[in-house]
Amino acid sequence: MKAKKTAVFAALVAGLLLIFVPMYLTLTSSFKETSQITSDFFGLPNPFTLFNFERVFKDGLSMHFINSGIITVVSIALIILVIPMAGYALVRHMQRKKSYQMIYTLLIIGIFVPFQVIMLPLTNLMGKLNLANIPGLIILYLTFAIPQTLFLYTGYIRSVIPAELDEAASIDGCNPIQTYFKIIFPVLKPMHATVLIINALWIWNDFLLPLLMLNRNKDSWTLPLFQYNYQGQYFSDFGPSFASYVIGIVAILIVYLIFQRNIISGMANGAIK
Amino acid sequence: MKGKFLARNWGYLFVVVPIMLQLIFFFYPLLRGFMYSLTNWSGLTRNYDYIGFENFVRIFSDNRFITSIQFTVVFTLALIIGEIVIGLAVALLLNEKIPAVGFFRTAYFFPAVLSTVTVGLIFNQLFNYGLPQIGEWLNIEWLQGNLLASPKTVVWGVIFVALWQGVAMPIIIFLAGIQSIPTDITEAAQIDGANKWELFFKIKLPYLLPSVSMVFILALKSGLTAFDNIYALTGGGPQNKTTSLGLLVYNTAFKTNEVGYANAIAVVLFIIIVVISVLQMRISKKFEL
Numbered sequence: 351m352k353a354k355k356t357a358v359f360a361a362l363v364a365g366l367l368l369i370f371v372p373m374y375l376t377l378t379s380s381f382k383e384t385s386q387i388t389s390d391f392f393g394l395p396n397p398f399t400l401f402n403f404e405r406v407f408k409d410g411l412s413m414h415f416i417n418s419g420i421i422t423v424v425s426i427a428l429i430i431l432v433i434p435m436a437g438y439a440l441v442r443h444m445q446r447k448k449s450y451q452m453i454y455t456l457l458i459i460g461i462f463v464p465f466q467v468i469m470l471p472l473t474n475l476m477g478k479l480n481l482a483n484i485p486g487l488i489i490l491y492l493t494f495a496i497p498q499t500l501f502l503y504t505g506y507i508r509s510v511i512p513a514e515l516d517e518a519a520s521i522d523g524c525n526p527i528q529t530y531f532k533i534i535f536p537v538l539k540p541m542h543a544t545v546l547i548i549n550a551l552w553i554w555n556d557f558l559l560p561l562l563m564l565n566r567n568k569d570s571w572t573l574p575l576f577q578y579n580y581q582g583q584y585f586s587d588f589g590p591s592f593a594s595y596v597i598g599i600v601a602i603l604i605v606y607l608i609f610q611r612n613i614i615s616g617m618a619n620g621a622i623k
Numbered sequence: 624m625k626g627k628f629l630a631r632n633w634g635y636l637f638v639v640v641p642i643m644l645q646l647i648f649f650f651y652p653l654l655r656g657f658m659y660s661l662t663n664w665s666g667l668t669r670n671y672d673y674i675g676f677e678n679f680v681r682i683f684s685d686n687r688f689i690t691s692i693q694f695t696v697v698f699t700l701a702l703i704i705g706e707i708v709i710g711l712a713v714a715l716l717l718n719e720k721i722p723a724v725g726f727f728r729t730a731y732f733f734p735a736v737l738s739t740v741t742v743g744l745i746f747n748q749l750f751n752y753g754l755p756q757i758g759e760w761l762n763i764e765w766l767q768g769n770l771l772a773s774p775k776t777v778v779w780g781v782i783f784v785a786l787w788q789g790v791a792m793p794i795i796i797f798l799a800g801i802q803s804i805p806t807d808i809t810e811a812a813q814i815d816g817a818n819k820w821e822l823f824f825k826i827k828l829p830y831l832l833p834s835v836s837m838v839f840i841l842a843l844k845s846g847l848t849a850f851d852n853i854y855a856l857t858g859g860g861p862q863n864k865t866t867s868l869g870l871l872v873y874n875t876a877f878k879t880n881e882v883g884y885a886n887a888i889a890v891v892l893f894i895i896i897v898v899i900s901v902l903q904m905r906i907s908k909k910f911e912l
Contacts, residue, residue, distance in 0.1 A: 355719065355720075355721050358716050358719045358721055359721050359722070362713075362716055362717070362721075362727050365713065365731070366727065366730055366731070368787065369730060369731065369733065369734060369787075370730075372745060372746065372749055372787075376745050379748070387752060388752055391752045391753045391756050392753070392756065432640050432641060433641065435637045435638075436637055436638040436640070436641045438637065439633065439634040439635075439636075439637035439638050440634075440638065442634065443634045447634075450638075453638055453642060456642070456645065456650075457638075457641055457642070457645055460645070460649055462896070462897060462900060463649075463653065463893065464844070464847065464848045464869075464889070464892055464893055464896055465848065466848060466868075466869055466872040466873075466888075466889040466892055466893075467653060467656045467886075467889045467890060467892070467893045468649065468652040468653050468656050469656075469872065469873070469876075469889070470656065470659065470666070470872075470876050470882050470885060470886055470889075471651075471652035471653075471655035471656045471659060471886075472648065472652040474655075474666075475648075475651070475652055475655075489644070489648065490648060492644060493644040493645060493648040493649060494649075496641050496644065496645060500641070525630070525633075526629060526633035526637075527629070527633065530637070551736055554738070555736075555737070555738035555739065555740075555741075557738070557739065557740040557850075557851040557854075557855075558850055558851060573738075574738045574740040574741060577738075577740065577741055577744060578740055578744065578855060581744050581747075588748065591744070591748070592748070595741050595744065595745055598738060599737065599741065602736050602737060602738075605736075606733060606736050607729075610729055610732075613732075613736065614732055614795055617735065617792065617795055618795050618796060618799040621792065621795070621796050621837060621841065
C-alpha cells in the first residue's frame with residue numbers, strides 16, 4: 351500500500367514538472383536581456399533586469415489590461431442582470447405555454463452552432479452598425495453568453511426554487527418585478543457565482559472576438575490582443591513579450607489562488623450541467 | 624389596469640432583451656452566413672453574384688481544404704483520445720489519499736484558466752529557443768531545429784500544446800465524476816472479491832460514462848473549431864500543415880478575400896459538428912445507466 355502511494359506521488363510530481371517548466375522559463379526570461387534568452391534559455395537571469403517590464407508598460411500594457419477589465423466587468427454585470435430574469439420567466443411559463451417552449455429552444459440553440467458560421471456576416475454587420483468597438487464587443491459577449499448561461503439558470507430554478515415562493519410573495523403584495531428582484535434574484539446566488547466564473551474566464555481570455563472587432567483601433571485592444579500584436583511587432587527583441595505574458599499569468603494566478611475552490615466547482619458545474 | 628397588464632405579460636417582458644439580442648446578433652448573421660455561402664462575394668466590394676452550390680463543389684477539390692481537413696481530423700482525434708485517457712488517469716491519481724493532494728489539484732487545474740493565446744505565444748518561444756538548446760546538450764539532431772518550422776513534426780508540436788492546456792478541464796470533470804460514485808457500491812464489489820481492474824471497468828467506468836461523453840463533446844468542438852492557440856503558435860503553417868478548419872475560414876476570408884467561399888467552408892464545418900453530435904448523443908444514450 352505504501353509503495354503504491356509513493357508511485358502515485360512520483361507520477362504526479364513528474365506531471366507537475368510539465369506544467370511548471372514552461373512557467374519557470376516564462377518567468378526567468380522576463381527578467382533577462384533578449385540576447386541572454388537566445389544564448390542561455392534555461393539559466394537564471396544574468397544580469398537581472400527590469401528593462402522588459404519598463405518597456406512593456408511604456409508601450410501601453412496597463413491601458414490594455416484596464417480595457418480587458420472593463421469589458422469583463424461590464425459584460426458580467428449585464429449577463430447577470432438580463433439572463434436569470436429570462437430563465438425565471440421561462441421556467442414559470444414553459445409547462446403551460448407552447449410559445450415559451452419555442453422561445454427557450456430559440457435562445458439555447460446557439461450551443462450547437464460553431465462560431466465560424468456567423469463570424470463573417472457578424473463582422474460585417476458590426477462594422478455597418480458602428481459597433482466594431484468596446485461597447486459592441488460587450489453586446490456580443492452578452493449575446494453569446496445566453497445559450498449556456500440560460501441553460502444553467504433554468505436547470506437551477508426548475509430544481510431548486512419552488513413556485514410557492516412566488517405565490518407567497520404575490521400574496522404579500524409583490525408584483526412580478528418586485529418578486530423577482532426581492533425574492534428570486536437573491537436565492538439564485540450560488541448559480542450567479544458559477545455563471546460569473548465561467549463567463550469571466552471566457553471573456554477575459556477571449557481572442558477571436560476582440561481580433562475581429564477591435565484590431566483596427568489600437569487603443570481599445572484587450573490584453574490577449576495586445577500580447578499577440580506585440581510579439582509580431584517586436585519580432586527580434588522579444589524580451590518585453592515575456593514580461594507581458596508574466597503580467598497576464600500573475601493576474602489570473604492571484605485570482606485563481608484566492609477563489610480556487612469556487613473556480614474549480616464553478617467550471618465543473620458549467621461543464622457538466 | 625397597469626397592474627393587470629403586468630400580471631399577464633411579465634413573462635414576455637423578462638425575455639424580450641435576450642430575444643432581441645439573439646435575433647439581431649445571432650440569427651440574422653446565421654441566415655446571412657448561409658446566404659453568403661452561395662455567393663462569390665470577396666468581402667471588399669459591394670457587389671456579388673449568387674453562384675448556387677459552386678463553392679461547395681469547389682471545396683472538395685481544393686487542396687487547402689483537403690490538407691486542412693486531414694489536419695483537423697488528426698488534431699481532433701488526438702484531443703479526444705488524449706483528453707479522455709490522460710484526463711481520466713490524472714483524475715484517478717488525484718483521487719488517491721496522498722500528501723499534498725490539495726496542492727496537486729490546484730496546480731493541475733491551473734492551465735485551464737490561462738488564455739489560450741498566451742499559451743500559444745509562450746510555447747512558440749519555447750519551441751524556438753528552448754527545445755533546440757536541449758537538442759544541443761543531448762546531441763540529438765532532430766531536436767536542434769525548430770520543430771514547429773518542420774512540416775513533419777509541426778502537427779505533434781501543436782497537439783502537445785493543445786493537450787498541455789486542454790487536459791486540465793477534463794481532469795476537473797472526471798474528478799467530480801469519480802467523487803460522485805457511491806462508496807458503498809465500490810466497497811461491496813471489493814468485499815465480493817473484485818480486483819482493481821474489474822473494479823475500474825465494471826463498477827467505476829459505467830458511472831463515468833456521462834463524464835466521458837461530456838469530455839468527448841467538449842474536445843470535439845474545441846478540435847473542430849480550433850483557432851486561438853494555433854493562430855498564435857504556428858499561424859497555420861508551415862505549408863498549411865496546421866491550418867485547422869476554424870483557421871481556414873478566417874484565412875480564406877481575410878487573407879485571400881473570398882468571403883463567400885469561406886462561408887461555404889464554415890457551413891460544411893457546421894454540418895460535420897451537428898452530424899457527429901447527434902450520433903454521439905444517440906450512442907451515449909444507449910450506454911448510460
